[in-house]
Amino acid sequence: MTATVHVPPPAPAATVDVLVIGGGQAGLAAAYYLRRSGLTAGAEYVVLDAAPAAGGAWQHNWPSLRLFSPPEYSSLPGWPMPPYPEDGYPPASHVVDYLTRYEQRYALPVRRPVRVQSVRRADGDPRGRLEVDTPSGAWSARAVISATGTWGRPFLPRYPGMELFGGHQLHSADYVGPDGFTGRRVVVVGGGNTAAQLLAEISLVADTTWVTLRPPRFLPDDVDGRVLFDVATARRRALDAGGPDTGGVAGLGDIVMVPTVRAARDRGDLVPQPMFERITPTGVVWSDGREQRADVIVWCTGFRPDLAHLVPLGLRGPDGRIPTVGTRARDEPRLHLLGYGDWTGPASATLVGVGRTARAAVADITALLSGGEGGIRTHGAV
Structure with a gap:
């Protein structure tokens, strides 16, 4: 039964x-x-x-x-x-x-x-x-x-050869500091604030290469979050009133020049390169055949x-x-x-x-x- x-x-x-x-x-x-x-x-x-x-x-x-x-x-x-x-x-x-x-x-x-x-x-x-x-x-x-x-939901783009890379790849969400990069060759990918700030830190201890999809736009040195909020607010008020779109914060630039980023610029470390075409077991390669050897790729590609x-x-x-x-x-x-x-x-x-x-x-x-x-x-x- x-x-x-x-x-x-x-x-x-x-x-x-x-x-x-x-x-x-x-x-x-x-x-x-x-x-x-x-x-x-x-x-x-x-x-x-x-x-x-x-x-x-x-x-x-x-x-x-x-x-x-x-x-x-x-x-x-x-x-x-x-x-x-x-x-x-x-x-x-x-x-x-x-x-x-x-x-x-x-x-x-x-x-x-x-x-x-x-x-x-x-x-x-x-x-x-x-x-x-x-x-x-x-x-x-x-x-x-x-x-x-x-x-x-960290976003990681797909590039040819990613699975062949013999070094270490990480998203900025997993970044905890520059100490583990000492003496290594590091490629930082991304054209926003996170990429600029991480590059500023890592370049103090490592040989860094910065690559971006498009040329990064740097905000004036005296622009911080206060100005950005005021600009975003003015744009919203203009749109609500039926006025033209001023572009808001996007019209000013992408990267806030915080002290560490300014310091990296002043010492010559904040130099962007165009995006590479593919990844090899030992580094990255651009469309013109130029190659950069790398031990680490840091993807600052957002969420x-x-x-x-x-x-x-x-x-x-x-x-x-x-x-x-x-x-x-x-x-x-x-x-x-x-x-x-x-x-x-x-x-x-x-x-x-x-x-x-x-x-x-x-x-x-x-x-x-x-x-x-x-x-x-x-x-x-x-």
């Missing part, structure tokens, strides 16, 4: 009004405004964070990384970043401490480590709930804010939005992004995306810039929760 196996029913989903996915700077800014909206922490809104500790992506950056701006231009809404006791701009560790204390200061309901696996519609009701699956249980929410950032959990919603466009109106997903009014870059709000991937888009997203969501139209606000309508 076959014994009957009793399978227990699945545990009921935890129910909230708003679920924030991601506990970095964007998620915390959203939680701050949800708190201010009157929602009850833990009962009506919750933040799920995949990391084991507070600090977002800042806790993973290389130790010498510093902000582009002083603390007063690097703050989340509500509480200014405390001053940094030393001269210069604060290091990443100062930001991690600030985000940790910010979370505690406002008693934000962050649950960690909880990695969200998927977000899906509960049914066909456009005003129904979204179901959020995690290894530790399911959640059900009337609205979801996705603020997972990009750190979880992509970490959106795998949203795949079940079927919202991605041809470019891999989810089309948005402001921060709201164009085809799913219960979903907002926050902090992924300018396509989810001007300067929304920065500490100082994410507050404005977080406020707009929460205003839109509270209108939706109250039975209003919702989903009609833009970044300027706050």
Whole structure:
């Protein structure tokens, strides 16, 4: 006789009004405004964070990384970043401490480590709930804010011969400092701030070659994050008013001349070369046949939005992004995306810039929760 196996029913989903996915700077800014909206922490809104500790992506950056701006231009809404006791701009560790204390200061309901696996519609009701699956249980929410950032998806391009290279290759996400490069031949790939800053460090201890897809554009020495934020804000105001597109930050340049980068330029180490054509077992080769031997290739090639959990919603466009109106997903009014870059709000991937888009997203969501139209606000309508 076959014994009957009793399978227990699945545990009921935890129910909230708003679920924030991601506990970095964007998620915390959203939680701050949800708190201010009157929602009850833990009962009506919750933040799920995949990391084991507070600090977002800042806790993973290389130790010498510093902000582009002083603390007063690097703050989340509500509480200014405390001053940094030393001269210069604060290091990443100062930001991690600030985000940790910010979370505690406002008693934000962050649950960690909880990695969200998927977000899906509960049914066909456009005003129904979204179901959020995690290894530790399911959640059900009337609205979801996705603020997972990009750190979880480092981008590594494919070049002929990559698999043949006999040296070491790493993405900038895995860089921890210059010590391991002493006396080696290092090729740094990328034309942005990360490549310039890593090259500045590594060139002090190694023979470096810098390659970029296009000639890098250096900002004036006196331009820092304060100027960049003001320029991005002016562009958004002009666009909201129906004026011409000034180009914003992109019109100024790509690389902020922080002290280490200026020093590398002044000693002649910041000299870009065009992108190589292929990789060999011992180095890289350009289209004209010129070869550079290398022991290490450092790929400073950026990141992509970490959106795998949203795949079940079927919202991605041809470019891999989810089309948005402001921060709201164009085809799913219960979903907002926050902090992924300018396509989810001007300067929304920065500490100082994410507050404005977080406020707009929460205003839109509270209108939706109250039975209003919702989903009609833009970044300027706050």
